[in-house]
Amino acid sequence: xxxxxxxxxxxxxxxxxxxxxxxxxxxxxxxxxxxxxxxxxxxxxxxxxxxxxxxxxxxxxxxxxxxxxxxxxxxxxxxxxxxxxxxxxxxxxxxxxxxxxxxxxxxxxxxxxxxxxxxxxxxxxxxxxxxxxxxxxxxxxxxxxxxxxxxxxxxxxxxxxxxxxxxxxxxxxxxxxxxxxxxxxxxxxxxxxxxxxxxxxxxxxxxxxxxxxxxxxxxxxxxxxxxxxxxxxxxxxxxxxxxxxxxxxxxxxxxxxxxxxxxxxxxxxxxxxxxxxxxxxxxxxxxxxxxxxxxxxxxxxxxxxxxxxxxxxxxxxxxxxxxxxxxxxxxxxxxxxxxxxxxxxxxxxxxxxxxxxxxxxxxxxxxxxxxxxxxxxxxxxxxxxxxxxxxxxx
Amino acid sequence: xxxxxxxxxxxxxxxxxxxxxxxxxxxxxxxxxxxxxxxxxxxxxxxxxxxxxxxxxxxxxxxxxxxxxxxxxxxxxxxxxxxxxxxxxxxxxxxxxxxxxxxxxxxxxxxxxxxxxxxxxxxxxxxxxxxxxxxxxxxxxxxxxxxxxxxxxxxxxxxxxxxxxxxxxxxxxxxxxxxxxxxxxxxxxxxxxxxxxxxxxxxxxxxxxxxxxxxxxxxxxxxxxxxxxxxxxxxxxxxxxxxxxxxxxxxxxxxxxxxxxxxxxxxxxxxxxxxxxxxxxxxxxxxxxxxxxxxxxxxxxxxxxxxxxxxxxxxxxxxxxxxxxxxxxxxxxxxxxxxxxxxxxxxxxxxxxxxxxxxxxxxxxxxxxxxxxxxxxxxxxxxxxxxxxxxxxx
Numbered sequence: 001x002x003x004x005x006x007x008x009x010x011x012x013x014x015x016x017x018x019x020x021x022x023x024x025x026x027x028x029x030x031x032x033x034x035x036x037x038x039x040x041x042x043x044x045x046x047x048x049x050x051x052x053x054x055x056x057x058x059x060x061x062x063x064x065x066x067x068x069x070x071x072x073x074x075x076x077x078x079x080x081x082x083x084x085x086x087x088x089x090x091x092x093x094x095x096x097x098x099x100x101x102x103x104x105x106x107x108x109x110x111x112x113x114x115x116x117x118x119x120x121x122x123x124x125x126x127x128x129x130x131x132x133x134x135x136x137x138x139x140x141x142x143x144x145x146x147x148x149x150x151x152x153x154x155x156x157x158x159x160x161x162x163x164x165x166x167x168x169x170x171x172x173x174x175x176x177x178x179x180x181x182x183x184x185x186x187x188x189x190x191x192x193x194x195x196x197x198x199x200x201x202x203x204x205x206x207x208x209x210x211x212x213x214x215x216x217x218x219x220x221x222x223x224x225x226x227x228x229x230x231x232x233x234x235x236x237x238x239x240x241x242x243x244x245x246x247x248x249x250x251x252x253x254x255x256x257x258x259x260x261x262x263x264x265x266x267x268x269x270x271x272x273x274x275x276x277x278x279x280x281x282x283x284x285x286x287x288x289x290x291x292x293x294x295x296x297x298x299x300x301x302x303x304x305x306x307x308x309x310x311x312x313x314x315x316x317x318x319x320x321x322x323x324x325x326x327x328x329x330x331x332x333x334x335x336x337x338x339x340x341x342x343x344x345x346x347x348x349x350x351x352x353x354x355x356x357x358x359x360x361x362x363x364x365x366x367x368x369x370x371x372x373x374x375x376x377x378x379x380x381x382x383x384x385x386x387x388x389x390x391x392x393x394x
Numbered sequence: 395x396x397x398x399x400x401x402x403x404x405x406x407x408x409x410x411x412x413x414x415x416x417x418x419x420x421x422x423x424x425x426x427x428x429x430x431x432x433x434x435x436x437x438x439x440x441x442x443x444x445x446x447x448x449x450x451x452x453x454x455x456x457x458x459x460x461x462x463x464x465x466x467x468x469x470x471x472x473x474x475x476x477x478x479x480x481x482x483x484x485x486x487x488x489x490x491x492x493x494x495x496x497x498x499x500x501x502x503x504x505x506x507x508x509x510x511x512x513x514x515x516x517x518x519x520x521x522x523x524x525x526x527x528x529x530x531x532x533x534x535x536x537x538x539x540x541x542x543x544x545x546x547x548x549x550x551x552x553x554x555x556x557x558x559x560x561x562x563x564x565x566x567x568x569x570x571x572x573x574x575x576x577x578x579x580x581x582x583x584x585x586x587x588x589x590x591x592x593x594x595x596x597x598x599x600x601x602x603x604x605x606x607x608x609x610x611x612x613x614x615x616x617x618x619x620x621x622x623x624x625x626x627x628x629x630x631x632x633x634x635x636x637x638x639x640x641x642x643x644x645x646x647x648x649x650x651x652x653x654x655x656x657x658x659x660x661x662x663x664x665x666x667x668x669x670x671x672x673x674x675x676x677x678x679x680x681x682x683x684x685x686x687x688x689x690x691x692x693x694x695x696x697x698x699x700x701x702x703x704x705x706x707x708x709x710x711x712x713x714x715x716x717x718x719x720x721x722x723x724x725x726x727x728x729x730x731x732x733x734x735x736x737x738x739x740x741x742x743x744x745x746x747x748x749x750x751x752x753x754x755x756x757x758x759x760x761x762x763x764x765x766x767x768x769x770x771x772x773x774x775x776x777x778x779x780x781x782x783x784x785x786x787x788x
Contacts, residue, residue, distance in 0.1 A: 001452045001472055048422060351728075353735055354420035356757060369736075369756075371766040373453065380454030384734040391732055392451050393458035393471065394478025394498060394613035 003074070003380060003389065007234025011388035012321025012349075014235075014280045015271075017314060018072060019307050020065070020246075021289025021300075022327025023343035025334060026362065033292070033300040033333060034344060035361035039308040042325060042346065047358035049323075049348030052370025054378060055340075056329050062340045064219075068328030069249050073229055073237075073282075074379030082249065083164065083221020088154040091248025092146050096223035101162040101191060104219045105145070105153035106170060107132060107212035108178075110203075116174045120151040121212040123294075129153070132212045139205045143198045148244050155217060157195065163188035166195055168218035178216055195220075228254025229280070233379070235388060238277060240267045241284035250282060264310045272317035279388065281318050292331030293338075300333050322349035322385040324378065325360070342372055349385045397468065397774055397783065401628025405782035406715025406743075408629075408674045409665075411708060412466060413701050414459070414640075415683025415694075416721025417737035419728060420756065427686070427694040427727060428738060429755035433702040436719060436740065441752035443717075443742030446764025448772060449734075450723050456734045462722030463643050467623055467631075467676075468773030476643065477558065477615020482548040485642025486540050490617035495556040495585060498613045499539070499547035500564060501526060501606035502572075504597075510568045514545040515606040517688075523547070526606045533599045537592045542638050549611060551589065557582035560589055562612035572610055589614075622648025623674070627773070629782060632672035634661045640678040649676065658704045666711035673782065675712050686725030687732075694727050716743035716779040718772065719754070736766055743779045 024032025056063040056071045057078065066087050067077030085102030089095070096102055107129060109118040124132075126149060133147040146154040165184040171177070181199065183192040199215065206213045229237045231254070239250030239257045247257045258274055261267045267283055275281075285307055291299035307325075315323055326345035329338050344365040355369035366372065370381070383389045418426025450457040450465045451472065460481055461471030479496030483489075490496055501523060503512040518526075520543060527541040540548040559578040565571070575593065577586040593609065600607045623631045625648075633644030633651045641651045652668055655661045661677055669675075679701055685693035701719075709717055720739035723732050738759040749763030760766065764775070777783045 001455055006455070350421075351419060351726075351733070354422070354425075354757075355760065367761065369760060371447075371760075373766075377453035380452065381734075382454070384454035384456065389454060389456065389734075391456045391458050393461035393475065394481065394615075 001380065001392070003233045003383065004231060006389045006392055008388055008390050009234065011279065011383070011386040013275070013318060014382045014386045015283065015315065015318040015320035015323045016072070016280060016382065017283045017285065017307070017311065017323070017325045018069070019288050019304065019325065019327050020284065020286045021292045021329060021331030021338065022304070023330025023339070023341050024362065025330065025332035025339060025341050027334060032362050033288070033297060034304055035363055037301045037304040037308070039304065039360055041311045042308050042360040043358065045311070045323065045325065045348045046346045046360040046364070049346050050352045050355050050370050051344065051346045051357040051360070051365040051368030053342035053362065053365050053372040054326055054345050054375040055342050055372065056375040060340050062338050063329040064338065065245060065328060066249060069246065071375035072326065072328060072378055073253060074232065074376055075226070076376055080226055082224065082226070082252065084219025085154070085221040086223055087245050087248045087252070088148060089156065089248070090251045091244030091246070092148060092154055094146055094154060094156060096156070098223065099160045099162055101157045101159070101164045101220055101222055103155045103217040103221070105155045106216045107151040107153060108214040108216050109211050110214040114177050116171060116176060116178060116214070116216070119170065119174065119216060123150055124211050126150060128212070132206065132209060135205055136202060140198060140201050142194060142201070151212070153215065157191070162191045164220040164222045166192050166220040169199065170216035170218045178214065181217065226252055230254055233383060233388070235279035235383070236277070237280040237282060238274060239282045239284070240270050241282070242267070243284065243286050246284040255282065264306065268310065268313045268317045271314060275318050281320070283314060289331045292333045293336055295333050295336035297333040321387070322347065322352070322382055324382055326378065343375070345370065345378060347381065347385060351385050395774065397627045397777065398625060400783045400786055402782055402784045403628065405673060405777070405780040407669065407712060408776045408780045409677065409709065409712040409714035409717045410466070410674060410776065411677045411679065411701070411705065411717070411719045412463070413682050413698065413719065413721050414678065414680045415686045415723060415725030415732070416698070417724025417735050418756065419724065419726035419733060419735050421728060426756050427682070427691060428698055429757055431695045431698040431702070433698060433754055435705045436702050436754040437752065439705070439717065439719065439742045440740045440754040440758070443740050444746045444749050444764050445738065445740045445751040445754070445759040445762030447736035447756065447759050447766040448720060448739050448769040449736050449766065450769040454734050456732050457723045458732070459639060459722060460643060463640065465769035466720065466722060466772055467647060468626065468770055469620070470770055474620055476618065476620070476646065478613025479548070479558070479615040480617055481639055481642045481646070482542060483550065483642065484645045485638030485640070486542060486548055488540055488548060488550060490550070492617065493554040493556055495551045495553070495558045495614055495616055497549045497611040497615070499549045500610045501545040501547060502608040502610050503605050504608040508571050510565060510570060510572060510608070510610070513564065513568065513610060518545055518605050520544060522606070526600065526603060529599055530596060534592060534595050536588060536595070545606070547609065551585070556585045558614040558616045560586050560614040563593065564610035564612040572608065575611065620646055624648055627777060627782070629673035629777070630671070631674040631676060632668060633676045633678070634664050635676070635678035636661070637678065637680050644676060658700065662704065662707045662711045665708060669712050675714070677708060683725045686727045687730055689727050689730035691727040715781070716741065716746070716776055718776055720772065737769070739764065739772060741775060741779060746779050
């Protein structure tokens with residue numbers, strides 16, 4: 001459905017709170033993190049609203065952050081593809097030009113045999129990460145290194161005709177060596193050789209680092225143009241996100257990117273200040289995903305409870321007509337990774353209808369009024385609830 | 395799936411009862427109209443059959459009557475588009491030729507400043523509507539006016555090369571003036587000028603009318619050819635509908651259009667008389683939608699209860715192998731308009747299976763065996779239940 005053709009500007013504001021990695025996986029011993037968290041305010045919204053489960057990309061498909069968010073914004077993530085490198089570049093405000101290639105880097109720890117010991121270099125502090133990245137930029141001329149946050153680095157290779165079809169070097173496992181950046185197409189052979197040589201240099205420069213002595217690359221990409229959310233829906237959108245990657249994806253879709261805020265309380269203040277400036281406010285909260293990826297169930301539960309504590313402030317700040325809370329994908333702490341499990345969603349507004357669900361969590365949302373459906377369904381449902389969509393057909 | 399390739403003629407009759415605007419919206423104070431109506435016979439069918447919820451066009455999309463019905467007949471309403479003018483013309487048996495343009499008109503009430511006071515001229519009686527339309531036909535030569543029902547009028551502009559790409563003049567609101575019939579494409583400029591001049595004449599002719607002193611136009615369209623239901627499914631279909639628009643859509647899809655019946659009891663008699671003449675009987679009942687659009691909850695509940703009272707007679711008359719009861723869209727009385735909310739459906743027949751749902755209404759159908767699915771799924775399910783579909787593949 002071409003939403004733009006139905007778009008009206010008479011609607012109310014939409015507040016979309018994305019709790020990164022919200023979804024979990026119940027097993028024989030325990031519920032999901034959300035089911036077991038104490039979330040009285042989210043439960044109340046679920047009770048007064050409608051609930052369901054969302055599948056970001058498709059059944060059984062584990063989404064990266066890009067596809068997970070594209071889907072929530074109504075972009076079919078199979079049709080619209082965003083490499084992690086392009087996303088990170090946009091988030092950092094690093095311009096990419098045609099012919100450039102960008103990749104997402106993780107500083108990592110390698111042992112004496114070159115095996116990956118920690119894929120995140122012990123989640124080193126921002127200050128340490130910045131220092132290591134500065135060393136790389138001083139010593140290496142074939143690539144640009146931009147520190148993102150913690151162990152995360154954007155690597156940009158500049159050129160006239162570089163080719164991004166390069167395999168990830170991140171083995172996504174420990175106890176094995178990084179993989180070679182082999183070309184996925186013969187045309188990318190020269191770029192792969194440049195990347196390989198650069199990674200050799202990195203190993204040399206960082207050899208004396210205690211934690212961050214290696215670099216894993218993934219998501220090689222060039223700049224891509226995407227239709228803006230405004231073009232696709234008629235809505236002005238604004239992003240209130242702490243992490244660069246999510247600011248980046250919002251920016252690529254033409255959102256106004258507010259801030260940057262440092263934490264949830266600054267996100268609340270930004271919302272309040274700019275509440276008149278957009279139709280859709282995207283608030284991104286990262287902690288639950290980070291805890292899930294660490295396999296730290298208690299930390300993920302606590303992160304979800306912090307969102308619950310903040311949700312009334314977020315709503316008061318944005319004063320929206322329609323509120324939705326969901327995630328971009330599941331990150332079950334038992335798996336310490338993203339997963340394909342459906343993600344709970346709640347929608348509350350004066351025209352949302354009712355269901356029998358009165359708690360926010362997978363096992364209750366499964367019976368909710370929205371059913372289990374693709375994440376791309378959410379945006380038109382929110383637009384309808386907010387009055388942003390005219391009737392289709394006579 | 396190409397249903398025609400699987401069609402067999404060994405099946406039993408299907409009775410599809412479409413309660414226009416059946417779906418509702420529960421809120422914090424009350425259930426939907428269907429949930430709160432007393433519907434013992436529909437509940438019994440739901441208990442013995444399978445239930446679910448249907449989304450006519452897509453998530454969040456509010457359907458007009460055309461798309462809502464096309465979907466129930468298995469036509470993807472995004473791919474197959476029907477303008478309201480063409481629909482109304484077909485319903486009235488007014489032939490449209492290439493180059494003609496038709497639009498749906500509402501007689502309306504304008505105040506002294508030309509602002510719309512009532513978009514339906516106080517829902518004037520048929521007799522009054524006919525009288526007003528006769529005045530227009532006497533006085534105006536540039537267009538044909540055909541009375542439909544109440545305030546509803548079909549307006550046909552005859553020509554060799556008129557262009558239907560004209561914006562609606564119905565502002566869909568009161569307190570504002572009608573909009574200009576502006577051309578949506580430069581090629582439609584001459585047609586727009588003709589429409590504009592005609593509407594000027596209408597204002598002059600009706601200036602002394604107390605209620606119906608204006609005319610709002612929407613859904614400009616030309617004749618369009620659609621593949622018949624017979625071509626698409628192998629089934630002969632018959633329509634038993636009181637209102638012209640629904641007779642029109644059935645006619646455009648190649649249904650035999652029975653009657654016209656004046657009311658539900660005449661619909662029962664027509665079904666009985668013609669029960670051997672088709673594989674699929676489409677019975678359309680309008681009242682619930684009209685009450686919902688008026689925001690009259692009690693009237694909508696009563697309309698649904700009248701259907702419940704008649705359902706056994708309808709079934710006895712058609713003696714079908716398979717019965718389905720659903721709606722073309724929701725019309726929550728709280729919104730006094732069509733909406734995007736999913737519409738309950740029940741299917742009963744010897745091979746329909748069972749679910750745990752024993753009452754007909756959104757909150758119970760949500761847990762039903764058919765799940766929540768696109769309305770276009772219904773027709774193949776009915777065909778399968780009736781034995782009209784052969785096995786696919788060896």
